[in-house]
Amino acid sequence: MTDQASFRQGLLDPAQPAPENLLDGAAAPAGKRYDVYRNNVTHSLIEAMKAAFPLIHKLIGAQNFSTVATEYVRTHPPRSPVMMFYGTEFPGFLPNFPPLAHIGYLADAARLDLALRQSYHAADTAAFDPAPLQTLSPDALMDARVSLAPATRLIASNWPLYDIWAFNNLTNAQKPQSLAQDVMITRPGFDPAPHALPPGAFQWLTALADGSSFGQAHDFALNKNPNFDLAVGLSLALSTHAFAKIDHKELK
Amino acid sequence: MLDTPPRLDRLPNTPGVGYKPQHFNDLMADPGSVEWIEVHAENYMGDGGRPLAQLAALSERFAISVHGVGLSIGGETPLDLDHLARLKRLCDWIKPASFSEHLAWSTHGAEFMNDLLPLPYTEATLDRVCDHINQVQDVLGRQMILENPSSYLVFAESTLSETDFLDEVTHRTNCGLLLDVNNVFVSSTNLSVSPQTYLDSYPMHRVGEFHVGGHDEDTDDHGAPLLIDSHAAPVTDPVWTLLDMALAKTGPMPVLVEWDTDVPDWSVLKAEAAHAALALTK
Numbered sequence: 001m002t003d004q005a006s007f008r009q010g011l012l013d014p015a016q017p018a019p020e021n022l023l024d025g026a027a028a029p030a031g032k033r034y035d036v037y038r039n040n041v042t043h044s045l046i047e048a049m050k051a052a053f054p055l056i057h058k059l060i061g062a063q064n065f066s067t068v069a070t071e072y073v074r075t076h077p078p079r080s081p082v083m084m085f086y087g088t089e090f091p092g093f094l095p096n097f098p099p100l101a102h103i104g105y106l107a108d109a110a111r112l113d114l115a116l117r118q119s120y121h122a123a124d125t126a127a128f129d130p131a132p133l134q135t136l137s138p139d140a141l142m143d144a145r146v147s148l149a150p151a152t153r154l155i156a157s158n159w160p161l162y163d164i165w166a167f168n169n170l171t172n173a174q175k176p177q178s179l180a181q182d183v184m185i186t187r188p189g190f191d192p193a194p195h196a197l198p199p200g201a202f203q204w205l206t207a208l209a210d211g212s213s214f215g216q217a218h219d220f221a222l223n224k225n226p227n228f229d230l231a232v233g234l235s236l237a238l239s240t241h242a243f244a245k246i247d248h249k250e251l252k
Numbered sequence: 253m254l255d256t257p258p259r260l261d262r263l264p265n266t267p268g269v270g271y272k273p274q275h276f277n278d279l280m281a282d283p284g285s286v287e288w289i290e291v292h293a294e295n296y297m298g299d300g301g302r303p304l305a306q307l308a309a310l311s312e313r314f315a316i317s318v319h320g321v322g323l324s325i326g327g328e329t330p331l332d333l334d335h336l337a338r339l340k341r342l343c344d345w346i347k348p349a350s351f352s353e354h355l356a357w358s359t360h361g362a363e364f365m366n367d368l369l370p371l372p373y374t375e376a377t378l379d380r381v382c383d384h385i386n387q388v389q390d391v392l393g394r395q396m397i398l399e400n401p402s403s404y405l406v407f408a409e410s411t412l413s414e415t416d417f418l419d420e421v422t423h424r425t426n427c428g429l430l431l432d433v434n435n436v437f438v439s440s441t442n443l444s445v446s447p448q449t450y451l452d453s454y455p456m457h458r459v460g461e462f463h464v465g466g467h468d469e470d471t472d473d474h475g476a477p478l479l480i481d482s483h484a485a486p487v488t489d490p491v492w493t494l495l496d497m498a499l500a501k502t503g504p505m506p507v508l509v510e511w512d513t514d515v516p517d518w519s520v521l522k523a524e525a526a527h528a529a530l531a532l533t534k
Contacts, residue, residue: 002407004328007369008360021408024472025443030405031473033442036480037404040367048366078364081322081335082297121298124305150299190302 010034011041012074045073045086052087053113056094056106058168068097084121088114105159112165112183112194115153119185119192122151127188128243132251133234142215144248146208151187152242154197154205162196188241195240200228205237263288263315263349263461265504267528269521270319270465270483270511276306278518280313285529286522288315288349290508294322296346297338311346317461317508318348324359325384325398326371332359336391343392350461350506352397352430353388355381355418372407373417378424385425397428397460402467402481403439414439415453422458429455432463433494434487434510438479447494456501464491464528465510484513487524495531504532 002019010016018034049069050057057065072093078086091110095101128149136144155161162183163176182202184195197205204221212220221228237243268288271279279286289310296307296318310316320339323331343351356368371377388396398421400414412420418429431454440447466485470478487509499505507528511521 002372002409004357004360004369008363008365011365011367022405023408024405024474024476025445027408028474033405033472033478036478037367037369041365044366078366079362081294081324081332081359081364081366082338083294083322083366084298121301121303124300151301187301190305 011038012077014038042070042073045077046070048083048086049073049090052117053090053110055109055113055165055168056090059106059109059164060100060103064100068094068100071097084117090114105157105161105164108155108157108159108161109164111155111157112161112185115155115185116192116194119151119153119187120190122149122187125149125151125244128238128241128245130238132246132248133238136248136250140248140250142218143213144246144251145211145213146246147244148205148209148242149186149244151185151192152205152209153185153192154202154209155183155185156202157181157183162194165194184236184240184242186240186242193240195236198229198232198236200225201233201236204228204230204233205242263317263506265506265532267525267532268315268317268506268508269525270508271310272511272515272521273303273306274515275518275521276310280309282518282522283314284522284525286314286525288317288506290317290319290510293318293320293339293342296342307346316346316348317350317352317506318343318346320351320353321368322358322364323353323384323388324357324364325353325388326355326357326369326377326381327359327384328357328380329359329361331384331387336388339388340391343394350397351392351394352399352461354399354401355421356401368401370401370403370405370407373410373412373414375411378412378417378420382421382424385421385427389425389427395426395428397430398422399430399432399463400435400454401439402432402435402442402479404442404478404480406443413453415450415455419455419458422455427458428460429458430461430463431456431459431498432465433498434463434465434467434491435481437488437491437494438467438481441477441479444476447490448497451494451498451501456498459498459502459505461506461508462495462498463508463510464495465512467491482513483510486520487527492527492531495528496534499531499534507532 002021006019022030046069091107094106158180160176160181162181166173182197200221203224207217207220264287266287271289271291464487465483468480468482472478509524
């Protein structure tokens with residue numbers, strides 16, 4: 001008998017022998033025929049990782065990527081048949097993979113790849129209507145709340161994360177400078193795009209996403225970063241379609 | 253979720269293609285002989301975005317076949333109910349003309365292996381597969397069709413032939429069958445049996461769809477041919493010949509051309525579909 005637990009054991013562990021009782025057409029031991037499954041499983045998972053983490057692939061090159069992805073898929077096989085979300089543990093895995101641990105920004109770069117993919121598959125939403133921002137009194141506006149669009153993602157980083165992405169994806173992008181850069185991903189149509197966040201905007205948007213009013217979020221952001229500029233943050237959020245809907249009792 | 257597209261009841265007896273997003277514009281502009289498409293269910297389980305929008309647009313124009321690759325119908329562990337619920341959501345929304353899955357397993361416990369893994373053909377496997385198919389058909393509220401695998405090896409404990417196994421499954425569950433002709437060729441070559449014998453013992457009256465696709469060639473430890481079901485190449489002549497033989501037994505059927513790896517330009521896939529169209533006129 002070959003149960004599925006024993007068949008599975010060798011699939012991601014080349015040191016394991018092939019299970020017993022597997023035969024070829026002439027009833028001889030199946031030998032390397034079992035390896036077809038090993039190869040299919042490992043190769044398909046590495047290909048899925050390659051499609052999922054294009055920025056990491058660019059940053060470390062094909063050979064390094066193949067090495068780290070092989071180790072990752074063997075130790076972190078998928079836990080769902082929905083492969084579009086495979087790799088959620090990769091950002092946490094990278095700093096603990098000794099050959100690449102010295103590249104400090106890789107984990108955040110992997111978070112960016114992951115967030116781009118989540119944004120790509122997020123729910124659609126109608127375009128944000130900014131009209132209430134003009135009709136509400138300044139006081140009422142401070143009481144209003146917004147919801148972020150389902151495709152909006154926020155990533156805090158101590159690295160020049162946006163510049164790293166841009167340098168590897170846009171022509172004529174400047175070389176990343178030594179600075180910390182938070183990133184927001186938005187998806188106005190079907191294509192997610194990263195944006196560098198100005199000082200304090202990450203905290204402001206995170207507070208809004210958590211249900212704080214404009215006033216509360218403004219205070220929170222200023223508290224965290226005295227350089228936060230509401231006009232700059234709001235203008236970026238509106239021009240990139242970061243918001244889904246504004247909510248205030250005067251708008252009902 | 254997007255608006256519900258119109259319902260199409262049955263796949264037409266014409267060529268279809270495995271849908272690849274990079275072909276969207278070309279396929280919509282110039283489908284050639286293609287009247288229906290097949291999509292892998294798991295690629296349309298996000299909440300929105302381009303994949304679902306494309307599928308909605310395609311369903312306005314083509315009949316849709318939803319082809320699951322992750323249900324693990326042959327799994328020893330229970331079916332993943334969350335996954336079954338996702339499948340139901342997709343089928344309730346897109347109302348496909350056909351839903352198909354594989355005689356294989358891919359999930360063990362919580363782990364998904366992303367491959368179609370083989371089963372011993374025993375009474376115990378038969379009971380399990382039939383229970384799972386009944387469960388799927390109950391949840392989806394529709395008949396499903398079951399695809400024969402590509403085999404690279406056999407299990408010492410098997411007591412039934414694959415064709416007897418499939419025949420019994422259809423009797424116990426009233427499911428239909430998807431006959432992958434390339435898989436028949438790959439398995440027969442790999443296990444040194446005749447593909448004609450397979451077709452002769454296969455329950456053709458249960459077939460609702462054919463698949464053809466390309467394979468790669470390798471050899472085993474003894475230098476014997478070992479074909480790999482790669483879907484990375486054109487359909488070979490012996491597979492087209494087998495399709496002719498199968499169609500001679502069934503009459504016209506929906507015939508799908510699969511090409512999943514190293515996907516070529518639309519013109520190449522369109523030509524493969526035209527080849528299938530020719531086979532359907534013989």
